[in-house]
Amino acid sequence: MPQRMPAMTTLLIAIGNSLRRDDGAAHRAVAWMSLPAGVRLRSVHQLTPELAQEISGFDEVIFVDAATVGGPGSSLEELEGSGARPALGHAGSPAQVVDLARRLYGFQGRALVCSIPGTDFGAGEGLSPTAANAAADAARLLVDHLERARAGGRP
Amino acid sequence: MKERILINPVTRIEGHARISIYVDDEGRVQTAQFHVVEFRGFEKFCEGRPFYEMPGLMARICGICPVSHVLASAKAGDAILGVQVPPPAAKARRLMNYGQVLQSHALSFFHLSSPDLLLGMDADPAIRNIFGLAAEDEEFARRGIRLRQFGQYIIEVLGGKRIHPSWGVPGGVLKTLTAEERGQIASWIPEAYETMEIAFGRFKPVLDRFTDEILHIGNFPSLFMGTVDDDGNADFYEGRLRFVDAEGNTVADGLNPARYQTFLAEASEEWSFMKFPYYKAMGYPAGMYRVGPLARCNVVDAMGTSAADRELREFRQRQGVVRNETFLYHLARLIEMLHCVEKIEELVADPDLLGEQIRVKAGRNNNTGVGSCEAPRGTLFHHYEVDDDGLIVRANLLIATAQNNLAMNRAVEQAARRFVTPGRLSEGMLNRVESAIRCYDPCLSCSTHALGHMPMVVELRHVSGELLDRLDRS
Numbered sequence: 001m002p003q004r005m006p007a008m009t010t011l012l013i014a015i016g017n018s019l020r021r022d023d024g025a026a027h028r029a030v031a032w033m034s035l036p037a038g039v040r041l042r043s044v045h046q047l048t049p050e051l052a053q054e055i056s057g058f059d060e061v062i063f064v065d066a067a068t069v070g071g072p073g074s075s076l077e078e079l080e081g082s083g084a085r086p087a088l089g090h091a092g093s094p095a096q097v098v099d100l101a102r103r104l105y106g107f108q109g110r111a112l113v114c115s116i117p118g119t120d121f122g123a124g125e126g127l128s129p130t131a132a133n134a135a136a137d138a139a140r141l142l143v144d145h146l147e148r149a150r151a152g153g154r155p
Numbered sequence: 156m157k158e159r160i161l162i163n164p165v166t167r168i169e170g171h172a173r174i175s176i177y178v179d180d181e182g183r184v185q186t187a188q189f190h191v192v193e194f195r196g197f198e199k200f201c202e203g204r205p206f207y208e209m210p211g212l213m214a215r216i217c218g219i220c221p222v223s224h225v226l227a228s229a230k231a232g233d234a235i236l237g238v239q240v241p242p243p244a245a246k247a248r249r250l251m252n253y254g255q256v257l258q259s260h261a262l263s264f265f266h267l268s269s270p271d272l273l274l275g276m277d278a279d280p281a282i283r284n285i286f287g288l289a290a291e292d293e294e295f296a297r298r299g300i301r302l303r304q305f306g307q308y309i310i311e312v313l314g315g316k317r318i319h320p321s322w323g324v325p326g327g328v329l330k331t332l333t334a335e336e337r338g339q340i341a342s343w344i345p346e347a348y349e350t351m352e353i354a355f356g357r358f359k360p361v362l363d364r365f366t367d368e369i370l371h372i373g374n375f376p377s378l379f380m381g382t383v384d385d386d387g388n389a390d391f392y393e394g395r396l397r398f399v400d401a402e403g404n405t406v407a408d409g410l411n412p413a414r415y416q417t418f419l420a421e422a423s424e425e426w427s428f429m430k431f432p433y434y435k436a437m438g439y440p441a442g443m444y445r446v447g448p449l450a451r452c453n454v455v456d457a458m459g460t461s462a463a464d465r466e467l468r469e470f471r472q473r474q475g476v477v478r479n480e481t482f483l484y485h486l487a488r489l490i491e492m493l494h495c496v497e498k499i500e501e502l503v504a505d506p507d508l509l510g511e512q513i514r515v516k517a518g519r520n521n522n523t524g525v526g527s528c529e530a531p532r533g534t535l536f537h538h539y540e541v542d543d544d545g546l547i548v549r550a551n552l553l554i555a556t557a558q559n560n561l562a563m564n565r566a567v568e569q570a571a572r573r574f575v576t577p578g579r580l581s582e583g584m585l586n587r588v589e590s591a592i593r594c595y596d597p598c599l600s601c602s603t604h605a606l607g608h609m610p611m612v613v614e615l616r617h618v619s620g621e622l623l624d625r626l627d628r629s
Contacts, residue, residue, distance in 0.1 A: 002459070050303055053300060100285065100289065105297075
């Protein structure tokens, strides 16, 4: 009887403050998704060091976050750069948290960033039309990636 | 010739700020200012909202200490209702507050300040961070993360989420613990004690290497304020306020936090969005007082828990009952973390915590309510005035970081006088000036009501505006 391959696990981290309009676009994007098996969602206001340990338990981590540049569509790319910058404040960047996960907890998986372009980061709720469209775009990108990754293909 | 050295923005704190250092013709530091350059105005935009919505709204002020805002806001709501919350609710609130102080202090000590303390103020800025710390001692860095997780776990279990839990409400709380959740919390405690022992063991010997910093980073006389219970022990949830002076004399005691406006006032300066609270009886700025870990350790008779009291006694034996050195905020923070672990252990063993009556309901019985508690950075006040329909007419938030504003400015000036020599800018020199601020672990999101942080740029300018030198850490 052939041995079954263990399922790939992904941690999806949606970042942002939904009271700063487009900054909450990640939360909108993941709310539209039906998550396949092996995917856990974590919705956060900001990235903090203890997420490093959580990441280490997964094969892959995807940070979903609003961006002030780029677009008009969303993008899903490999996380680039090192987190070893001079300052880590009360909140960190994806690169910093992944770097911590690699150094302290031996994380060896992939790290990706899904960027959702926004235009309005003022106080208030609701997304601008640009961010709303881009959030839908991001949800499609993520679903496609997760399905292909689980089917054994490369995104 | 006058010059201005600008540190903009200050790193490893929450929010936007910059430091300007002014020097005279001979290059001697004349004065320094800690500017807070952001503004949000929560007090204004909550006007017209029902008071029972306030804990949920106020939690959004800050991602680091939302629990403190929830508690102070819920307590102000209790006062408007005119009720006493049931014991299970009061104890659950206390438990969450200890979890909050523990996680906030762990972040400050292990992640933000330990790089300076354990790697040295002059260490290469490329490694003077949590990554450098991890390279030096992985286990220490991991333990810091776990201790913070413990505090956050308590918040998440009670409030449903780690950040911005809308859990405290006027009249009580929305949920307390199940027996299983209580057991889960208890299972973290042995590791938390072990981590605290390691942290004290690493930090206390290191203190001797920082004699210069201890003496010259914010070592000045001031008043100190904190909340104590009926026995004079530390109390982070409720009690009376006590002021002591720089020699340990009690200046005022038994003050009702609800009457804070009779003994505290706030001044403004055009160069900062953060206000400057002061002790009214001594006027501005002579009424400078400090709050937070060092202040609490200075005002209490005892912490009220055995292990923390052993550490407090040792702390006081070093030089006296009252310590004026800002640098010792770090050690005070450690004592408070240990105290929090002890109080959490005490609370989870209390059968009241599993009680079912967690909320009392009432209508508006008063038009004014003040709620206060001890937040990680010091005493926090929420003061609401409502109309007969319970809608907010006026809100005033007196935040711990703002109450340290005068002291932070004094500390920066003192550090600059000792460590800055114009024309010889160095990272270590400027890091010491910044560290004067970091000792207070200020949360500018709370105190101005904004969020965000940026890389740091240091500029040396002639008073005419000519750029003379520049350091960029971005």
